[in-house]
Amino acid sequence: MGLDSNQDRRFSELMRSAQDGDNAAYEILLKEVSAILRGFITARIGARDAAEDVLQEVLLSMHKARHSYDPVRPFAPWMFAIGEHRLADHWRRSRRLAERETTLEDDLDHFLAPNEDDMGLSDELSSALSGLPEKQRQVIVLLKLEGLSIKEAASKLGISESDVKVSAHRGYEALRRKFKA
Numbered sequence: 001m002g003l004d005s006n007q008d009r010r011f012s013e014l015m016r017s018a019q020d021g022d023n024a025a026y027e028i029l030l031k032e033v034s035a036i037l038r039g040f041i042t043a044r045i046g047a048r049d050a051a052e053d054v055l056q057e058v059l060l061s062m063h064k065a066r067h068s069y070d071p072v073r074p075f076a077p078w079m080f081a082i083g084e085h086r087l088a089d090h091w092r093r094s095r096r097l098a099e100r101e102t103t104l105e106d107d108l109d110h111f112l113a114p115n116e117d118d119m120g121l122s123d124e125l126s127s128a129l130s131g132l133p134e135k136q137r138q139v140i141v142l143l144k145l146e147g148l149s150i151k152e153a154a155s156k157l158g159i160s161e162s163d164v165k166v167s168a169h170r171g172y173e174a175l176r177r178k179f180k181a
Helices: 005-019 023-045 048-068 075-100 105-111 123-130 134-145 150-157 161-180
Strands: none
Touching: 005 023, 005 048, 005 075, 023 048, 023 075, 048 075, 048 161, 075 161, 123 134, 123 161, 134 150, 134 161, 150 161
């Protein structure tokens, strides 16, 4: 985890210029470090969408903390420390989400009533699904009725896997509340 000394020196100079108000230097710096950070983050996360989300968080954190960089010190440790902190935040969020996430598979099977005509949804479940916000309804239909994976649903909807999980969780909770009432 590091840069060669020439790259590190170049990034340090670009950051020094950016701290002095040179927007062009700052733009060059962000573009170049983005490529390095993308590889660094993707190697640790694997999921491309999640890596891009973390990359954006790292770049935003670097922007907010740019005043804290000391140009006489190497740039790489400063940059990678921010990257490590944002990765740790990502893993904490993912773990909390996984701990709270529940599935509705057993409950959903209960509401799927065979229809002689089309083996479709029961009127009760169909009505409950139609009352959900659009994204939650789409996610549940893709995951539970069409049998797509979280990754496939995310790709089909053009959203992150985390967004699919959150939408599914919220949709399941809304369905539970409707059926408990």
